[in-house]
Amino acid sequence: MPTALITGITGQDGSYLAEFLLGKGYRVIGMVRRSSTVNFQRIEHIQDKVTLVPGDLLDQMSLVDALREYRPEEVYNLAAQSFVPTSWRQPVFTGEATALGVTRVLEAIRTASPGIRFYQASSSEMFGKVRESPQNEHTPFYPRSPYGVAKVYGHWITVNYRESYDLFACSGILFNHESPRRGLEFVTRKVTHGAAKIKLGLAHDIHLGNLDSRRDWGFAGDYVHAMWLMLQQDSPDDYVVGTGATHAVRELCEVAFSCLDLDWSEYVVIDPKFYRPAEVDLLVSDPAKAKAVLGWEPQVDFAGLIQTMVTADVELLQREHGL
Numbered sequence: 626m627p628t629a630l631i632t633g634i635t636g637q638d639g640s641y642l643a644e645f646l647l648g649k650g651y652r653v654i655g656m657v658r659r660s661s662t663v664n665f666q667r668i669e670h671i672q673d674k675v676t677l678v679p680g681d682l683l684d685q686m687s688l689v690d691a692l693r694e695y696r697p698e699e700v701y702n703l704a705a706q707s708f709v710p711t712s713w714r715q716p717v718f719t720g721e722a723t724a725l726g727v728t729r730v731l732e733a734i735r736t737a738s739p740g741i742r743f744y745q746a747s748s749s750e751m752f753g754k755v756r757e758s759p760q761n762e763h764t765p766f767y768p769r770s771p772y773g774v775a776k777v778y779g780h781w782i783t784v785n786y787r788e789s790y791d792l793f794a795c796s797g798i799l800f801n802h803e804s805p806r807r808g809l810e811f812v813t814r815k816v817t818h819g820a821a822k823i824k825l826g827l828a829h830d831i832h833l834g835n836l837d838s839r840r841d842w843g844f845a846g847d848y849v850h851a852m853w854l855m856l857q858q859d860s861p862d863d864y865v866v867g868t869g870a871t872h873a874v875r876e877l878c879e880v881a882f883s884c885l886d887l888d889w890s891e892y893v894v895i896d897p898k899f900y901r902p903a904e905v906d907l908l909v910s911d912p913a914k915a916k917a918v919l920g921w922e923p924q925v926d927f928a929g930l931i932q933t934m935v936t937a938d939v940e941l942l943q944r945e946h947g948l
Contacts, residue, residue: 630654630697632682632730633704634675637806638746640667642701642849647674649853654695656680656688656704667806682726688733692741699856701744702730705775709750710810712772719771720778727779731786731794742793742856745783748776749800749841749867749908759911761865762798780863787861795855800841800867800910802848803930805937812874813842814938816881817931821938823892824885825948830892834899836875839907841867844925844933854919867910868923880928884935 629646633639634655643653653675655668665672678695680687682704692700705723706712712719727745734741752760753769768774780796787794807814812833819831851866882889915921925933942948 626652628652628697629699631701632656637845638703641846643675645849682722685729688730689737692733692737699742703746709770709772712770716771720775723775724778728782735790744852744856745796747780747796747798751777759909761911762863793861795861796863797852798865799848802843802845804845805934816877817934818938820881820885821942825942830894832894832896839871839873841871841909843868843923844930847923851921854921864915865910865912866915867912869910869912871909872927880931881935884932
């Protein structure tokens with residue numbers, strides 16, 4: 626039975642990856658920060674099947690201790706301060722966790738068990754003010770937020786350790802990936818949850834920022850499969866993972882509200898406070914390498930993803946409010 630350690634197991638991606646690896650027969654070790662308010666909601670259905678251990682990307686020895694005790698063959702670093710707007714309010718913490726945290730994991734691997742296969746969660750936000758479209762593995766980075774800058778550091782330090790110490794270290798440059806487990810602060814979930822509240826008479830409107838921003842949105846459950854495939858190759862490399870299609874926030878609203886037979890334009894309010902200090906207008910992937918080398922392709926399309934999220938939010942709110 627192979628062993629995998631996942632940082633950020635309580636997040637959206639961590640929960641889907643844990644499910645996927647359990648299905649492959651792995652022993653799954655999940656690293657969680659010590660806290661009196663840890664939220665295990667996303668993994669409560671599999672919590673008895675995984676081993677949760679204390680650890681923190683800000684604490685080097687906790688990482689080394691976990692590797693030495695559980696001796697995983699694979700490590701997936703999904704933990705980060707991952708909400709872009711928060712990165713402007715907490716830029717130093719974002720740098721500590723999302724950038725330097727990667728170095729701490731890599732250094733722990735180099736010190737404790739250099740044979741580990743390592744996956745780093747890179748991000749399409751690294752492309753930022755894009756130099757070309759679509760974006761592939763060779764597109765220059767131009768991050769437009771402290772989060773994007775931190776992810777660029779994490780990406781390049783992974784490349785550096787791979788080339789300096791011959792570690793099996795990969796980065797997945799994942800474009801936006803969503804699901805019913807996405808946090809309510811992210812625009813996709815904000816829209817689907819908000820539309821469901823309006824349909825059920827629990828709200829009157831949704832306040833959003835730039836409706837013209839375009840993103841390449843896919844299903845998180847598809848993307849964790851790509852993470853695993855990267856670590857099964859003969860040699861480590863970096864891969865862009867996305868659908869290759871782009872959609873505006875405006876279209877997101879149209880699809881979500883139409884699932885509930887509502888006209889989005891009657892309920893969406895443009896609010897300047899939700900505009901970013903430096904906007905990323907267009908992100909769209911070129912996943913040709915992932916398709917050719919990994920044999921990976923997304924299984925859920927945009928409309929199907931949003932329909933699933935809307936349905937899940939309606940059911941969630943009905944349970945919560947006894948409707």
